[in-house]
Amino acid sequence: MARYAMVFDTRRCIGCHSCTVACRTKNELPLDMIYNPVTTVGPAGVYPNLSMVHMPLICMHCENPPCVDACPTCASQRRDDGIVFVEDKKCVGCLACVMACPYGARVKNHETGAVQKCDFCKDRVDEGKLPHCVLTCHQKARVFGDLDDETSEVYKLVNGERTVRLLAELGTEPYAFYIYG
Amino acid sequence: MSKSVDLSQEGIEVKKSCCYFCHQNCGVLAYVKDGNVLAIEGDPSYPTNEGGLCCRGNIALKHLDHPARVNYPLKRVGKRGEGQWEQISWDQALDEIAAKLAAIRDEFGAEAVATAGGTSRTDDWARRRFMNLFGSPNCFHNSHLCWIPTFMVETAIYGWCPFDLDLGASRCLVLWGQNPGASSMPEMHHIRGLQAKGLKVIVIDPRFTETAAKADMWLPLRPGSDLALALAWVNVIINEGLYDAEFVTEYCEGFGELADHVEQFTPEWAAPLTWLTPEQIRESAYMYATSKPGNIQWGVAIDQLGKSAGAAMHARALLRALTGNLDCPGSDLLTGPSQDSITDEEMEANDRLPEEQKAKQIGADKFKLVTWPGYGKIAELAKKHWGKAPTAEWMCEAHPPSVFNAILTGEPYPVKALLVSATNPVNSYGQSKMTLEALRKIDFMVTCEYWMTPTAALSDYVLPIAGALERPTITNSYGCADFLLCSQRAIQPMYERRNDYNFWRDLGMRMGQEEMWPWETVEDAYHYRIEPLGYGTESYDEFVELYRFHFPEREFYKYKRIGFGTPSGKIELYSSTLKDLGYPPLPEYVGPAENEADDPELAKEFPLVLTTGNGFMPFHHSEHFQIKELRFLRHEPRVEINPATAAELGIAEDDWVWIETRRGRIKQKASLTQGVAPRVIVTERGWWFPERSMTEPELGGCLESNTNVLTSVADEHCDPMSGTWANRGLLCKVYKVNGADAKEGK
Numbered sequence A: 001m002a003r004y005a006m007v008f009d010t011r012r013c014i015g016c017h018s019c020t021v022a023c024r025t026k027n028e029l030p031l032d033m034i035y036n037p038v039t040t041v042g043p044a045g046v047y048p049n050l051s052m053v054h055m056p057l058i059c060m061h062c063e064n065p066p067c068v069d070a071c072p073t074c075a076s077q078r079r080d081d082g083i084v085f086v087e088d089k090k091c092v093g094c095l096a097c098v099m100a101c102p103y104g105a106r107v108k109n110h111e112t113g114a115v116q117k118c119d120f121c122k123d124r125v126d127e128g129k130l131p132h133c134v135l136t137c138h139q140k141a142r143v144f145g146d147l148d149d150e151t152s153e154v155y156k157l158v159n160g161e162r163t164v165r166l167l168a169e170l171g172t173e174p175y176a177f178y179i180y181g
Numbered sequence B: 001m002s003k004s005v006d007l008s009q010e011g012i013e014v015k016k017s018c019c020y021f022c023h024q025n026c027g028v029l030a031y032v033k034d035g036n037v038l039a040i041e042g043d044p045s046y047p048t049n050e051g052g053l054c055c056r057g058n059i060a061l062k063h064l065d066h067p068a069r070v071n072y073p074l075k076r077v078g079k080r081g082e083g084q085w086e087q088i089s090w091d092q093a094l095d096e097i098a099a100k101l102a103a104i105r106d107e108f109g110a111e112a113v114a115t116a117g118g119t120s121r122t123d124d125w126a127r128r129r130f131m132n133l134f135g136s137p138n139c140f141h142n143s144h145l146c147w148i149p150t151f152m153v154e155t156a157i158y159g160w161c162p163f164d165l166d167l168g169a170s171r172c173l174v175l176w177g178q179n180p181g182a183s184s185m186p187e188m189h190h191i192r193g194l195q196a197k198g199l200k201v202i203v204i205d206p207r208f209t210e211t212a213a214k215a216d217m218w219l220p221l222r223p224g225s226d227l228a229l230a231l232a233w234v235n236v237i238i239n240e241g242l243y244d245a246e247f248v249t250e251y252c253e254g255f256g257e258l259a260d261h262v263e264q265f266t267p268e269w270a271a272p273l274t275w276l277t278p279e280q281i282r283e284s285a286y287m288y289a290t291s292k293p294g295n296i297q298w299g300v301a302i303d304q305l306g307k308s309a310g311a312a313m314h315a316r317a318l319l320r321a322l323t324g325n326l327d328c329p330g331s332d333l334l335t336g337p338s339q340d341s342i343t344d345e346e347m348e349a350n351d352r353l354p355e356e357q358k359a360k361q362i363g364a365d366k367f368k369l370v371t372w373p374g375y376g377k378i379a380e381l382a383k384k385h386w387g388k389a390p391t392a393e394w395m396c397e398a399h400p401p402s403v404f405n406a407i408l409t410g411e412p413y414p415v416k417a418l419l420v421s422a423t424n425p426v427n428s429y430g431q432s433k434m435t436l437e438a439l440r441k442i443d444f445m446v447t448c449e450y451w452m453t454p455t456a457a458l459s460d461y462v463l464p465i466a467g468a469l470e471r472p473t474i475t476n477s478y479g480c481a482d483f484l485l486c487s488q489r490a491i492q493p494m495y496e497r498r499n500d501y502n503f504w505r506d507l508g509m510r511m512g513q514e515e516m517w518p519w520e521t522v523e524d525a526y527h528y529r530i531e532p533l534g535y536g537t538e539s540y541d542e543f544v545e546l547y548r549f550h551f552p553e554r555e556f557y558k559y560k561r562i563g564f565g566t567p568s569g570k571i572e573l574y575s576s577t578l579k580d581l582g583y584p585p586l587p588e589y590v591g592p593a594e595n596e597a598d599d600p601e602l603a604k605e606f607p608l609v610l611t612t613g614n615g616f617m618p619f620h621h622s623e624h625f626q627i628k629e630l631r632f633l634r635h636e637p638r639v640e641i642n643p644a645t646a647a648e649l650g651i652a653e654d655d656w657v658w659i660e661t662r663r664g665r666i667k668q669k670a671s672l673t674q675g676v677a678p679r680v681i682v683t684e685r686g687w688w689f690p691e692r693s694m695t696e697p698e699l700g701g702c703l704e705s706n707t708n709v710l711t712s713v714a715d716e717h718c719d720p721m722s723g724t725w726a727n728r729g730l731l732c733k734v735y736k737v738n739g740a741d742a743k744e745g746k
Ligand code: SF4
Pocket: A012, A013, A014, A015, A016, A017, A018, A019, A020, A038, A054, A056, A136, A137, A138, A139, A140, A141, A142
């Protein structure tokens, strides 16, 4: 069984938001919803000694997803390959998962009434394709793959570079990894 | 791509199309069924984007069937700008337009008809072909602000302009006024990959851009001071012996004159002009000259300097020659035009425009390089050397501000009709108030467009043209590269849209040009162009499906075999071509269009230095403001100000502020950022508000936040060689909008 993960190489990200727009159009999200915002830190420092970093965010597809535990209807689920997703039909929009997620990854869709979030494009992944935001990233700053596969790019990055997991101290074990400078 | 679409269903065809929202033309796979595009994604096998698509590329389906698109031919029925339209047939539109143009030609001469083009959003060679056959030399384009002056200066000096670089083997890349991190996404990806392997990147830019943030060296020069920096680099490279003596001796002429000429331009001289330290100037010149091979990538900034532009391009061009960074592995390549396929120029029928009409081209008396006098001379040299000339469309243009002026004043002669092709001059050409007045005044205007822009709103006819996914595209650097990347249309144009090719052809057919338009469709014309490649295909689509690309074998050091395409056959550091046209053969220093040294009084009233015109995501020039999936990222125009300056002026983040130059004022919202120097102001370009009324006098608020209200097209601010006008290095002041005057500027 695969264990899917995404690695964000902030050395490559230029903060262009192509991933955000790609995800929005693919998932037909209303304008007040985003699965994958990109935040920019900087220019930091004082002119002309500056730095700037862009941080793409998504659902972390945690190994121990508090959102799934919090869901009273079992709409929030975790597949064996690690993909955490919401089954729209079962969601009653109670927002328990929204409160539980420490990463702010979940938003209620006011058009459908269901809570939604990044599902690693499981429809595409199941067809053997890359998630849409990964394909669309000109900079190849987003890398997706199977962490159990030693030949995969994500395996090499997670095991070969210094990567960081966000809020690792919470024990959620995110499967989104960040590479900094 | 939409989540509701099942792409494994029967009957789906995958078309090899491309994005049409910027020049990169990223490869796109379009999933098509029954004439509808169900989904798109980046084409992973396309050599440049490798599956990537930027914000704009991703909204192709929103653009394709946006409710605000113009879908039917429209004829004005009310007063100009009143927004009263009648939907008519293409035949009626074409008949009436043809009759009107014929009448104008009879009464005022063919030169009374001009055309304005947008940024490669159209079939430009067809426009030029029509105009040549019609007899008017007054085609123009925004290309003055974009590479074309650079192309002509560099071609004058070394016989072609390097657009192609051999980056893979390079050790140093200079990005001079270019920000691929916001404008050439595929290129940025390749640069970052090469940096990881040791490529050094120098970014020259007043802003701390997406690209500057990743650079090995950032030179935040005073906006508009590029010429001083380039001259100082030439000085360092010569004085400190960093030049390639063997290459210079063997292949260059005029080194002695150049060395004498630049002695005065020391880094110490340039430091106060550029706001850089002499050490920064020296260190960067060393980095470029000693990390060989290296590249200087073209960027629009220099083309947009106005008065100092030509000399700055000239000085920058000399750097490649002095270091021998031309046509060798890892350097900037002089590919020449395609030898294997039919170029844009060969499609233009330039020989059909009579000499006496060429002589009437507006602006050619003042600005000789990018008009018939200079183009004619350079095209002749190129034909002798390469067998082919550069494209006249773009390289040989009437001077746009002078055409607008002719509309207003009747000088040098009346211009009565303007055919506008996918461009919105109010927002994209200089000094918008004057441009808008000209568009209000012109007797007859036809606009081929996707949207009801402020310009379209003032037209007599608006014709719906085919956009991304609806048109085939050949990408080949404006006919100036030797390679081809070919894409097909995913679907036939929706509604009654047509390729603008068909507009020009159908108009031509009505005006006695029948025998010159043998190709019924663009695909027929394109197949004619690629047939000589010898792939043996039956149609253009077959070529796209089977081969798609043509990359001729690369020959380095061509000059060893054929020399350079100049009168002497050598690189002319001291340019005989420029001299013959009446311009300085060596780059002479002139200050930025407006500056404190030349005009201290002006600087008292306008103490800040303005730069405009840089590209930013997610828009392209003045396009895409309608598309909410993009607009949500940037819904209002923003101006960048250093926090120290903002504090002095009592301006806080998100305050609306006026930015004012001698030409007028606009308002944008303040972004306080350390990314610009304390005296520098950076405005966003392009802005208008399609969500507002598109009738007079509102016209989509096209002057309110439009940075081109601030730019200058005055003859004394234009580059004497090319006529390019001043977008950068202007003097301005900035102050808070107060409630009472918040509405002005419409
Ligand atoms: S598309 Fe890639 S480079 Fe652009 S913001 Fe997203 S992750 Fe960063």
